[in-house]
Amino acid sequence: MPKSLQGLTVLVTRPAHQASRFQQLLAAEGAHAVLFPVVEICPPDDLAALTAQLVDIATYDTALFISANAVDYGLKALATPQILHHLTLGAIGKKTAQALQQHGFTAQWVPTAGFTSEDWLALPQTQQLAGRRILIFRGAGGRELLADTLRQRGATVTQVDVYQRVCPKIAVSQLKQHHEQQQLDIIAVTSSEGILNLVAMLDNPAWIKTLSLLVGSPRMRETARQAGFDGTLIMADNPSDEAMLQALIQWAQE
Template identity: 70%
Template sequence: MPEALHGLHIVVTRPAHQAAGFRQALEQAGASVLLLPVVEICPLDEQATISLMLAQLSHYDTAVFISANAVEYGLQAMDAAQRAVLHTLTLGAIGKQTAKVLQQHGFTAHWVPARGFTSEDFLALPQTQHLSGRRILIFRGQGGRELLADTLRERGAQVTYLDVYQRVCPQIDASHLKYLHEQRQLDIITITSSEGLLNLLTLLNNPDWIKTVPLLVGSQRMLATARTVGFTGTICIADNPGDEAMLQALIHWAQEFQA
């Protein structure tokens, strides 16, 4: 394990504030790591709107957090009284990592998929099947799929979205990737969101060469996105985009790569 990734050059594209743990794990396994955050997480400008909606938090009986970022930015926007109200609600988390971040802040997620991290996994929970009369507030980043809210409404709930952060394509220079590729110092790129993959292409002006570089993605949906935009090389799939699952998938790929 300490040398499982020895000699490999791996690009980590997580947002900067979430990349440290993954980078450390890869370096401990012997890899050379390049950080290239292709998604930037930022607060929204509509703080007055967020505050107004949070003032109505007691009108809900359930709060669902889409992601760890939704937890962090949602809690940052709350005052002490609103956090106290949150403790009285049924809390849902889309995935164990999100539930873990809630727990780190002193909150317990009651609705969490045992496996998986998608809206579909959350919607498969027994607790989300019959929701007549439920008033649900969903904390999320700006934009995203409507599947979660639409399905919860079909099951009887009153659902409101609260956007508490935004994801943007950062203004960074990624041109050095081509040099690394030419020098054979670019073995695999790790991707943890479809949006990040699309941002990578935008930052590089969508060249053909990048589409031959091996990828590690965190879901089947990311795989589908990669193939749709023209990636033809090896694409490995982790069980989820969390650090541990991505690390294990990389080790498995490295064993085949170096065989």
């Protein structure tokens, strides 16, 4: 019996350290993955400043983690991560909560569905926050919606940038060769920033925008259209490996 994605070539653009599982899922369905990371996750440039920001973590009662990367890099930045056991922990989405669990911590404030800041802000626990001191672990350049909304609801909020996202400096010749040999069927992208980086890394070629594109949210879809992608655009329910794979299988079977 043929596999669902037999013979399909997928450009996988996840950060290098997060791409292997999606690659394995694709292979199990018969697809070939071409790895081309368009975002690189790095520690902040000034680690001393980050450490100084976290010295008074014991004065907070709530710590909110934006992503799995925020968990990994945030825990590395803490001199004594065990202090988190004394705080109420929040996670934007189940994947972030799972990342905390893998390190031995349990997030109490997690949306039952959804993975966005808006989903987290809809939690009943986050509506009245007078007197709360909340520390947000995030990546540099993140949206201000969370902090602004939490302050409006009465909380004192501090944001710490525990990692940064940069555009990788990698050779693009192999990717261009795949295109020239008609060996690319669809691009899978899991962030709006990744879409823009992909275009920039290739020096804004017209051909990349004609390929089918798989994205993980309405915001990414809008970014792609604004960037000039005019080929087939498929949207998964969310940017998780499982949701992206399911959307890809559904598209391939249509």
